[in-house]
Amino acid sequence: MKPVTDQTPIMLKLAHKRIDSANFATLFFDYSLDFKPGQFVMIWIPGMDEKPYTISHHNKSRFGITIEAKGLFSKKAVAMEEGDLMGFRGPFGNGFHTISSSNIAVVAGGCGMAPLAPLVETLDRDIIFIHGARSKEFLLYRHRFDIQRQICTDDGSQGHKGFVTDLLEKEIINRKKTDKQPLEMVYTCGPEIMMHRVFLLCESFDIPCQVSLERYMRCGFGVCGACVCGEQVVCKDGPVFDSKRLRTMDDFNKIALLKSGKPVNMDQYFSWRCQS
């Protein structure tokens, strides 16, 4: 096996495919990857395309990625069969900065659970763990953690009917009231609008947070400029950004570049991403 994995892709056989739900599948590969929670790899399906995916499962000899079947590429990816070859470059990006404390909240929205799951596994067992999704079917990893999760869904099909921010705000206020120690860090990943709300909430209570952003990517290593968000290079400076950085990022939840390099607002960006 090649020692360097962030240059030309290494081709790995799909060792195991786990269907998580109607929309999600997790693909496992037997390879010992150097890895930090929050980092991502570029996955190449030869002849098709190459896209960034977070590592959602990791141990010494195996790693996994969880993919939501949305467009052409991700549908092809979840349709791969055991034994099929896929290419990998990476891992890229900075990953989460972890602190040792139990006054931590982790807030996952939908597929945003993917990068957070290996992080949670490194954290204290008595952290606050909030998990939201469109509906019950989109809740990932039901039996993965021995940590209690607070669940919410947009449609109320499981847990609280409403947003993750509702639960986070309740927790913060509750801690204030009960004289519990305030949160020292909030980690979050999910739709950018959700992360932005979590960020604003944290700001109003002076709690530092770390969010994991997503932009269209080409190189993955900070050269091509496809993924810039303001003056930040998401693939290299990020994808994880902390509050201090986010305060300087005017484009957070506002502007993203299309494939052509054209800067558009997030609505336009997502409707472009839906075209195929």
Next chain:
Amino acid sequence: MKPVTDQTPIMLKLAHKRIDSANFATLFFDYSLDFKPGQFVMIWIPGMDEKPYTISHHNKSRFGITIEAKGLFSKKAVAMEEGDLMGFRGPFGNGFHTISSSNIAVVAGGCGMAPLAPLVETLDRDIIFIHGARSKEFLLYRHRFDIQRQICTDDGSQGHKGFVTDLLEKEIINRKKTDKQPLEMVYTCGPEIMMHRVFLLCESFDIPCQVSLERYMRCGFGVCGACVCGEQVVCKDGPVFDSKRLRTMDDFNKIALLKSGKPVNMDQYFSWRCQS
């Protein structure tokens, strides 16, 4: 300083120049070179040429090369002044294979003393050390060793009048007669015809020897083929060859390639080398 010295040349300032005699000078450079006795470097005088020279002095922070002013290049080299820059690539070649014994003879002819001197410094003090030259003036390093030397000169201006092989043969026969242990290794460097005679002598007494050959060189690392001697690549497989190898080398003391690649006999080779 660059860690790798066998790629593009490193430029070093001439730290000290020692005039050894009318024809010889030793140039010292302050650089910590990885080195084994018998290896050589390619010396570049910018704008002029680049040629191979043996390392004749070596310690942790300094190395030296001893040059006989013969042609254009070597005359220019010994005319360099302290502070002048020269380029170095190397060290190249295999170097001498050393054995631990005191039944060893070292046979140096003229400038052939250069590669042998650092070897002698690693050997036992009671080895046999024979040193020959055209005349007294060509005897290098008069005060360098605390080992006794047997001297001979072509003109008898110092020591025995005659060849190094006379002295070597006497020593071998003497050992036989006096029931001393026979020689276990003879190291030699000098004109190829001299080394060939040493080799034949050793063969007739079944003593292994190691000789250091010289050919026109370009790359120094076994690619260009300029320095081939039969099937041996002198810059890479050599310049040191042992008896076993020499037995298979039909071109030893017979054929050398000119700059054009033309194979010629040794006389023609040396008269070409004299043209400039």
Next chain:
Amino acid sequence: MKFLGKNLNNPLVLASGVLGNNKEILERVHKNGCGLVTMKSIGPAPRDGHKNPTVIDLGHGMINAVGLPTPGYAHMEEEWKALEKRNFPLNASIYGGSVKEYQAVAQFVTAKNPDFIEINISCPNSEEHGMIFGVNEKSAFDVVAAVKKVIDQPLIAKLTPQAPDIAKIAKACEDAGADAICAINTAGPGMVIDIEAQMPILAFKKGGLSGPMIKPIAIRCVYDIYKAVSIPIIGLGGVTTGEDAVEMIMAGASLVGIGSGVRYRGINIFNQVNQELNSWLTTHGTTLDKIRGAAHKTNCFQESAQ
């Protein structure tokens, strides 16, 4: 220092197509020690570029076939509005598929008043069956002359090393009115095949080579161009250290560009290279002006040796 009448903090230039996708990142690169920043090449019509993989690191350099993505010159009003209020010198790179297209893009861009306009002539010429503008003296002359007519800023012609004789192309550009030469664009092209996938890795199959492995080609090009023209040269290709910059300047460069180097040392590479360059100059008691083109001078040895 001065370059074509403009003040630059230092001789380093950000290569086109590297990071320069918005004002904020250009400003950050400038703040990190880059004297002149170049925008991603602007083209005649909106273009997504190629599918991924488009950029692959090969260790000693990289290969890319991004495919000239561009919002298209007519759709960049907001970007230009942001750039109006910039506090750094800006080089706008443009391209086209025909002389007319180059002119159209140039006319638009000149009105936005960048400090320089760089024309990337490594694009296939649609009128000449895909032949690259920059490999042919006549087409290079034509496109430079046509663009020069319609712009107010100094014109920099960016050349490709794929030309059989890059010095001749440079001369043609100078004759056509170019104010400076930028050399080189990516070398090759190359191809990397993944033997497990049994397929070229880049979606576009072939790509341009950049980074340390092309430095000897870039140095040779700058050396040849320096002999052929009297306008200044931006030397570009494989520079990652202050010593590389010195080498480029000795070959004849007035400014030194950095692109792929950002992969190997991060955005701060510009500060690092400046510092290394300056400390080299100090240690050697010399200046940029004194070492420029130094490799062209013969010395005493050379004469005696010939």
Next chain:
Amino acid sequence: MKFLGKNLNNPLVLASGVLGNNKEILERVHKNGCGLVTMKSIGPAPRDGHKNPTVIDLGHGMINAVGLPTPGYAHMEEEWKALEKRNFPLNASIYGGSVKEYQAVAQFVTAKNPDFIEINISCPNSEEHGMIFGVNEKSAFDVVAAVKKVIDQPLIAKLTPQAPDIAKIAKACEDAGADAICAINTAGPGMVIDIEAQMPILAFKKGGLSGPMIKPIAIRCVYDIYKAVSIPIIGLGGVTTGEDAVEMIMAGASLVGIGSGVRYRGINIFNQVNQELNSWLTTHGTTLDKIRGAAHKTNCFQESAQ
């Protein structure tokens, strides 16, 4: 295996100009696992080549300007006498400065009966102001046709990547009667300046690039040539491992050459590459014939993706 009617032990070829200076070393290379050995290019008149430095390692490849040293075809009787009694297949490389010179060398060499004659068309054409034969379709055609007329052995045309479109040159060679193509000769040219000496390191200043850094260029050339011609290709440039050889074959090569690789793994590189190549083929349950040109096939994904 068979190549142009001759039996070879394996698909590996020693590149011209590397080691091949006498019969003994050619034989040693053959014994170390090289199917076909190529002699250093033979020229029309005795030539010393350039002064040193002529060959410099750059870590990820090397640069050389040896300057085509040659005893001259008319002064090699002894070498040929030794080679008569050889027990290995021999490829004789020749060059000239004009079509007439190529013919003169070829006429002489064909009488010595090597197994193949390779013509190195990366030399300046003295009739066309130093323009390299191999960058121009017409001059490539002319020299191949002229040599083909006077030789009895299969003719291999060795091409330079400095051609603007190497596939067209290959086609011209095929049309002129070439039996195989060898690609590539060195890339660039490049230049490396020593900043302390303030001077190009090579005495000839510029030199050709070889070794790992040019592999992407070689792969692209072989890929393009494979599309353009139906004669077999010797793929050469930057190969150092069995995987590199597989890549070359997937690009379209029938045989795989190795030159600079000798620097990095020694003469035994041929045995090593053979072993790696064979073990790759075994592990993948395939053969040379099955993987040749494999990178040209599209797969199901590609169609759906376009």
